[in-house]
Each structure stands twice: as C-alpha cells, then as structure tokens.
Amino acid sequence: MNESEIRTVVLATLLSIAPEAETDELRSERPLRNQVDLDSMDWLNFLLGLHERLKVDIPEADYRKLVTLDDVVAYLKTKL
Amino acid sequence: MIEFKLPSLGADMDEGTLLEWKVKPGDAVKKGQVIAIVDTTKAAVDVESWQEGTVAELVTEVGQKMPVGMVMAKLLEPGKTAEQKVGAGGTASAGTPRGIGTTPRRMISPAARKRAQEMGIDLDGIVGSGPQGAVTLEDVAAAVKPAAEKPTDRYAEMRKTIAAAMARSKREIPHYYVAEDIPLALALAWLQDENTRRPLAERLLPAALLLKAVAVALRRYPELNGFWRDGAFVPGSAIHLGVAISLRQGGLIAPALLDADRKPLTTLMQELTDLVKRTRAGSLRSSELGAATVTVTNLGDQGTQTVFGVITPPQVALVGFGRVTERPWIEHGELKALPVVTASLAADHRVSDGHRGALFLRELAELLQHPDELDK
Numbered sequence: 275m276n277e278s279e280i281r282t283v284v285l286a287t288l289l290s291i292a293p294e295a296e297t298d299e300l301r302s303e304r305p306l307r308n309q310v311d312l313d314s315m316d317w318l319n320f321l322l323g324l325h326e327r328l329k330v331d332i333p334e335a336d337y338r339k340l341v342t343l344d345d346v347v348a349y350l351k352t353k354l
Numbered sequence: 355m356i357e358f359k360l361p362s363l364g365a366d367m368d369e370g371t372l373l374e375w376k377v378k379p380g381d382a383v384k385k386g387q388v389i390a391i392v393d394t395t396k397a398a399v400d401v402e403s404w405q406e407g408t409v410a411e412l413v414t415e416v417g418q419k420m421p422v423g424m425v426m427a428k429l430l431e432p433g434k435t436a437e438q439k440v441g442a443g444g445t446a447s448a449g450t451p452r453g454i455g456t457t458p459r460r461m462i463s464p465a466a467r468k469r470a471q472e473m474g475i476d477l478d479g480i481v482g483s484g485p486q487g488a489v490t491l492e493d494v495a496a497a498v499k500p501a502a503e504k505p506t507d508r509y510a511e512m513r514k515t516i517a518a519a520m521a522r523s524k525r526e527i528p529h530y531y532v533a534e535d536i537p538l539a540l541a542l543a544w545l546q547d548e549n550t551r552r553p554l555a556e557r558l559l560p561a562a563l564l565l566k567a568v569a570v571a572l573r574r575y576p577e578l579n580g581f582w583r584d585g586a587f588v589p590g591s592a593i594h595l596g597v598a599i600s601l602r603q604g605g606l607i608a609p610a611l612l613d614a615d616r617k618p619l620t621t622l623m624q625e626l627t628d629l630v631k632r633t634r635a636g637s638l639r640s641s642e643l644g645a646a647t648v649t650v651t652n653l654g655d656q657g658t659q660t661v662f663g664v665i666t667p668p669q670v671a672l673v674g675f676g677r678v679t680e681r682p683w684i685e686h687g688e689l690k691a692l693p694v695v696t697a698s699l700a701a702d703h704r705v706s707d708g709h710r711g712a713l714f715l716r717e718l719a720e721l722l723q724h725p726d727e728l729d730k
Contacts, residue, residue: 294602311602313654314559315630325554334549334557 275354280328280347287323291316302343328354356405356429360392360420362644364608367394367515369421372414381409383429388639390426395511396607397633401640406432415481417496461488469494512605523667527582530708531662533698534715536722537683542693544725560678561652562623564695566728567721568650568673569593569615575714577706578671578699579647587670587705596646596666597626599633607633608666610646619729653677660696670702671711673718 275283285297288310295310306312312320321332324346330353332340340346363370370392377389388400389409407429414426462470462477466489470477482489523529541563549557572579572593580589593615596608611617611625632638649666652675659679663672676696683692697718699711721728 292602307656311656313600313656314561315627315654318554318557318559319627319631322554332554334546 275328277347277351280350280354281343283327284324284343284346284350287320287327290323291320300343302347305341306343306346324350330354355410356407356431357425358389358403358405358427358429360422360424360426361401361404361640362422363392363394363399363640364396364643364646367396367422367643369419370394370399371419372416372426373398374416375412377409377412377427379409379411383407383409386641392420392640394643395508395515396605397636397638399638399640399643401426403429405429408432408434417480463488463490465491466494509604516605519666520664523664527665527667527670528703529665529700530703530711531698531700532708532711532715533660533662533696534712534719535681535694535696536719538678538693538695538722541722541725542678556620556623558619558623559626560695561654562619562626563722563725563728564652564675564697565595565597565611565614565626565650566617566619566622567718568648569595569611570721570728571714571718572648573615574717575706575710577710578701578714580670580705581647581668582670582702582704583668590647592647594645594647596649596669597629598649598651599630601634607638607643608646608649609633609638609642612641612645648673651675660698662698663700665700665702670705672700674698674700 288295288306289297292310292312300306300309307317321337321340324330325332328350330350332349332353336349339349360370371394372390373393374391375389376391377383377387383389383403383406385404385406386402389403390401392399392401409427410430411428412426413428414420414424420426461482467477469491470480470489477489477494480489480493483493538560542560545558545560545563552558576589577587579593580587582588592613594610594612595614596610598606598608600606609629611622611629614622617625629642646666646669648669649663649672651661651663651672653661655677657677659676661674661676663674665672674697676698678693678695680691681694683690683694697715699715701711
C-alpha cells in the first residue's frame with residue numbers, strides 16, 4: 275500500500291468518526307486534533323478504525339508519535 | 355390490566371412524539387423489551403417496558419404528542435391471556451392485527467389512502483378528524499409532518515430544551531462550588547500498565563477511572579446523589595451517573611451509566627463507549643435517559659483546566675473534570691511536575707453544605723491514588 279492509499283484510508287476513517295470534518299481544508303503538517311474536534315474517545319475510535327481497516331497494531335506508547343495527519347500516515351507506512 | 359405509561363426521558367424532557375410501535379396487540383412483552391420509539395427534542399428514544407405481560411391495547415397513535423406519564427398501552431399481566439380478556443370485555447384477541455374483524459371498518463377518503471400509500475404511512479396509526487372519524491387528506495398530511503420537519507429544527511428544539519432546564523436550574527437551585535486539584539501520576543501509570551496488556555479495543559481511557567471514582571465516592575456522600583422534589587431531598591436508590599456527551603452537531607445529552615459504583619472498569623469503559631456511540635447515533639434507551647441521579651461532565655483533553663457546571667434539575671449535584679495537564683506540584687517540600695486534573699463540584703445548597711462537598715472531593719482525590727482498588 276503506498277502513501278496516498280494509506281492517506282485515503284486515514285481520511286475515510288476520520289470521516290467515519292467526525293462526519294463534519296472538511297478534509298480538503300486539513301493542514302496535514304499541523305496537529306490533527308486541533309483542526310478536527312476529536313475527544314479522547316473519538317481518538318481511540320479513530321485508532322481502532324485504522325486498526326480494523328489496516329490490521330496494524332498501535333501500542334498506547336506510540337500514541338504520542340501520532341500528532342499530525344503526516345505523522346499518522348508515516349507511522350502506518352512503517353507498520354504495513 | 356397494567357397501564358404502560360410514557361416513562362421519564364430525562365429531567366429536561368417532559369414530552370415525546372410517538373414515532374413507531376414495535377409491538378402489536380397480542381404480543382408477549384418481556385421486561386426491558388423495546389416496545390416503541392419516541393421522538394424527543396433531543397433524540398429518538400427506544401422506550402422499554404418495565405413490565406412483563408401481553409399487549410392488550412395500544413392507546414396512543416403514531417404522530418401523537420404525549421406528556422410523560424401518559425398511558426401509552428395496556429398490558430395484561432403474565433399468565434392472563436388475551437382470550438380471557440375477550441371473554442370478559444370483547445376486545446382484540448391474541449395475534450389479531452388491529453383493524454381486522456375487531457374494530458369497525460374505518461372511513462378513509464380515497465385521496466388520504468393514496469397519499470398514505472405514497473408516503474408509506476400506516477393508516478391504523480392515524481386519528482381521523484372527518485365525519486364519523488373518517489381519515490382525511492389533512493390527517494395524513496399532519497401525520498407526515500412531525501417526521502419530515504425534524505431534521506431541520508432538531509438543533510433549535512434541543513437548544514430550547516437545554517435553555518428551559520438550565521434557566522430553571524439557575525432560577526431555583528442555590529448552587530455552591532468547590533474545586534480540588536488531584537494528582538494523577540499513580541492513576542495514569544496504572545492505566546498505562548493495564549493498557550499495554552490490552553488489545554486496542556479493550557483499552558481504558560482515564561475517563562473510566564474518573565467516573566468510577568466519582569461513583570464510589572458518592573456512596574459515602576448520599577446527599578449529593580438524588581433529587582430535590584416537592585421541597586425535600588429524595589436520595590437516589592442507586593448510583594446512576596449521567597454522563598454529559600456533546601453532540602457533533604452541537605448540544606448535549608446526559609444519558610446514565612447505571613450502577614456505576616458496582617461495575618469493574620472494563621465493563622464501565624465498554625458501556626461508556628457504547629453510550630457515546632449510541633448517543634451520537636441517536637439511539638438511546640428510555641432507561642438510560644430518565645435514570646441519572648447525578649451528572650458528571652468531563653471536558654477531556656480538548657477542554658480547559660477547570661469547569662464549574664450547572665446542575666441538571668431535579669438532581670442536586672454535578673461533578674466536573676477539566677483537562678489533565680502536567681503541572682508543578684509540591685510534595686514533602688519538593689517540587690515535581692505531575693499530571694493533574696482539577697475536579698469541581700457544583701451542588702445544591704438546600705441539600706448539602708460546602709464542607710461536605712469539600713470532603714467529597716478529598717475522598718475522590720484519595721480514591722484516585724489507589725486505581726487498582728477501583729477496578730472492582
């Protein structure tokens with residue numbers, strides 16, 4: 275799976291949690307949760323959605339590496 | 355005969371509109387079974403039966419507005435059959451669909467029948483306003499309206515409901531407020547350790563720990579858990595935590611985590627996840643909406659450090675948690691950086707005093723220093 279395919283999956287997962295998010299206007303190098311209103315449960319569901327769609331395990335210790343959309347995509351790329 | 359009444363759908367919701375019956379006369383009903391879907395200003399609610407029995411009669415009609423406490427249906431006690439009832443009173447027999455054989459043929463205007471067909475509306479659910487109770491085109495149009503208009507003004511209706519409850523709260527309840535900073539280093543370390551052993555789907559959020567601690571602390575402070583009714587305090591019969599859940603489109607609902615003090619953290623977390631999901635999807639159960647004996651608002655990690663809440667009447671207390679942040683903390687003359695949460699209590703001064711409120715928050719702080727003991 276290449277980077278743009280991963281990005282598509284990430285955005286689809288994001289929209290399933292926050293349907294109102296305007297993904298076209300997201301700045302992928304800025305903290306994601308400042309741009310989309312995700313509480314801790316939304317965040318957990320977002321990661322759970324990625325886990326289910328991509329079959330990757332995301333240990334809690336890695337959460338802090340996942341700040342921006344670019345971070346998430348890069349992290350998943352190393353896992354796939 | 356058991357009269358099934360529209361149960362309370364939360365302190366701030368006093369009426370509902372019947373959207374759909376899930377049972378028909380002759381159906382056996384179990385305790386907890388969903389028998390109808392009722393629309394409120396905040397959400398569509400699955401109304402559950404508190405009784406076991408057999409449906410004898412559906413009293414209210416689809417599209418009808420009902421105040422809380424209105425008789426919606428009549429049930430026969432378990433053991434009594436509908437046949438016995440027919441012998442005595444001569445109404446619907448078991449399993450007979452309404453409108454066939456048991457009730458006189460209804461007058462329905464052809465235009466109304468055509469429109470009802472187009473809109474997929476069950477004519478049985480419509481009250482006729484024409485001569486001899488005939489169903490007219492207007493009656494069908496009126497039945498269509500409530501559902502059709504809902505999506506656009508749901509938010510406005512919800513704001514009105516929140517406005518009424520909050521204005522009543524500030525008008526009637528003499529609030530007092532206390533707050534306490536609670537170090538969470540031990541609690542979060544314990545959680546982190548727990549979570550490394552759990553698959554993603556079973557990981558615990560700090561919210562589960564905070565909610566459990568509130569519920570356990572309330573056991574020793576019953577004057578914070580209950581209702582102010584008719585000029586006196588009525589203690590809650592159990593500890594049902596109303597959890598304020600914000601909706602993505604704005605507004606909030608506070609359905610209850612039932613018996614929160616008696617559930618292990620894993621169960622509480624699963625129920626919380628499920629509750630948030632269903633609240634946002636708009637599929638709550640009546641037992642969750644009317645039940646809360648106290649409310650907790652947790653701003654979470656996107657919030658501010660401190661929140662002072664407004665009590666949901668007729669409840670008498672609201673516990674608030676701000677965002678967990680790393681702050682300077684002095685212990686035994688030493689300065690450290692620790693994760694800290696500010697817990698606040700807004701309580702009804704007619705029922706409790708600031709001294710007891712402060713002791714409650716201290717108890718809460720103490721419980722959070724022993725996270726393993728909360729997992730029981």
